[in-house]
Amino acid sequence: MATAQFFLEQYAPMFHTGDTRVWEALSAPECTYCADALENAERVRDEGWTATGGEIVVNEAQTQGALTSELEASVLLDTQLEAAFVAGSDGVATPTGDPGDVTYGLRLELIGGHWKITGVASEDS
Amino acid sequence: MILGFAAAATALMLLTAYAGVPQDWFDGRADTDEGEFGVDAIRDDVSGGAPGVDFVSLRPREYLRSPACDAGTPVGNGDVCSPLAAIAFECPAGMTPRMPLWVRQQADDGTWSPWTLLVWYTCPSEADLLALVEREWTELRPEPSRIALQPGDGRVYATVPTIAMADDSPQLHSAVLLGAEVDIRATPANYTWHWGDGETTTTSDPGAPHPNATVTHAYGRALDEATVSLTTTWAGEYRVAGGAWIAFDTVIDTSSPGVGIEVLHPRARLVASNN
Numbered sequence: 001m002a003t004a005q006f007f008l009e010q011y012a013p014m015f016h017t018g019d020t021r022v023w024e025a026l027s028a029p030e031c032t033y034c035a036d037a038l039e040n041a042e043r044v045r046d047e048g049w050t051a052t053g054g055e056i057v058v059n060e061a062q063t064q065g066a067l068t069s070e071l072e073a074s075v076l077l078d079t080q081l082e083a084a085f086v087a088g089s090d091g092v093a094t095p096t097g098d099p100g101d102v103t104y105g106l107r108l109e110l111i112g113g114h115w116k117i118t119g120v121a122s123e124d125s
Numbered sequence: 126m127i128l129g130f131a132a133a134a135t136a137l138m139l140l141t142a143y144a145g146v147p148q149d150w151f152d153g154r155a156d157t158d159e160g161e162f163g164v165d166a167i168r169d170d171v172s173g174g175a176p177g178v179d180f181v182s183l184r185p186r187e188y189l190r191s192p193a194c195d196a197g198t199p200v201g202n203g204d205v206c207s208p209l210a211a212i213a214f215e216c217p218a219g220m221t222p223r224m225p226l227w228v229r230q231q232a233d234d235g236t237w238s239p240w241t242l243l244v245w246y247t248c249p250s251e252a253d254l255l256a257l258v259e260r261e262w263t264e265l266r267p268e269p270s271r272i273a274l275q276p277g278d279g280r281v282y283a284t285v286p287t288i289a290m291a292d293d294s295p296q297l298h299s300a301v302l303l304g305a306e307v308d309i310r311a312t313p314a315n316y317t318w319h320w321g322d323g324e325t326t327t328t329s330d331p332g333a334p335h336p337n338a339t340v341t342h343a344y345g346r347a348l349d350e351a352t353v354s355l356t357t358t359w360a361g362e363y364r365v366a367g368g369a370w371i372a373f374d375t376v377i378d379t380s381s382p383g384v385g386i387e388v389l390h391p392r393a394r395l396v397a398s399n400n
Contacts, residue, residue: 097152105167
């Protein structure tokens with residue numbers, strides 16, 4: 001559960017800083033959500049855009065997790081998603097994400113002794 | 126009219142901004158049409174709805190890396206036991222196995238379950254080892270080659286070849302990476318001499334002393350002093366656990382400290398003879 005929470009908390013900083021290393025280290029190859037977010041963060045960085053907001057704040061009192069096999073786990077996290085903005089080269093900030101309560105479901109796999117994210121689903125609460 | 130124009134301009138600016146920055150690129154949410162599962166599937170997992178699920182919600186767990194004992198328990202759990210002496214678990218290239226991972230869970234009454242094995246001994250991958258070896262090579266700083274010049278007293282003669290020589294000894298470096306013994310050998314591949322008069326010479330020849338000189342440079346009469354420096358390009362090889370040497374794809378450059386010289390300008394002059 002700690003890995004899942006830490007992973008979601010890296011979402012916004014990755015867009016803010018363009019540093020994708022932590023995100024990549026925690027992402028398994030089959031994770032579509034991980035790959036899409038990585039591609040978008042790299043695009044924001046490469047275009048010279050500036051991302052603000054978008055933080056995923058986990059409600060630690062509502063976390064649930066289960067080992068579904070010796071090497072697989074599922075985690076359910078209730079979060080508060082902050083409003084997100086991206087400013088282009090002209091400095092105009094465009095809202096790119098609505099704030100709100102979002103529930104995330106993550107699947108993880110123990111790969112080489114490390115938990116990695118293999119899939120992410122979400123729904124607005 | 127003016128208000129209408131301003132509104133149109135604002136709308137145009139917003140359209141421009143939205144065209145450049147896609148709205149859904151940074152919204153944190155997962156696309157609903159591409160995932161293989163939804164949040165409901167995770168709810169089933171954590172609520173015990175899926176078959177074979179070990180429900181652990183809100184129950185503290187502890188994880189431990191420890192060698193295994195004969196009884197199949199970790200060392201250091203309070204029991205009297207000795208580590209399995211003959212685990213017979215050997216990793217490639219002599220790498221050290223990662224210790225087993227154990228887990229235990231706290232019950233509602235505060236007691237802890239016995240440690241149970243989660244992951245047995247595993248080996249680091251050879252790709253991990255190779256990545257560390259490559260990093261060791263790129264961070265290696267060989268001692269710069271020693272420079273020797275002839276004449277060796279710091280004074281050379283214009284138009285007369287000055288002889289240059291570099292130490293061509295290979296340099297060895299050893300390291301233990303992931304438990305494997307790794308040797309790295311750096312060998313000079315090329316020497317670039319900077320003569321201090323704007324000219325350079327690049328050669329794979331380390332040079333030789335008089336009378337078999339192979340690397341020389343003749344200074345003109347335009348300068349009275351110069352500083353000779355040398356850039357050495359090192360090729361590298363490595364071997365693991367005393368095996369065969371394997372070449373690196375990359376090279377390393379080092380710069381030797383410059384050597385200052387005085388350039389003399391001897392001139393022939395007729396003198397009176399007493400004979």
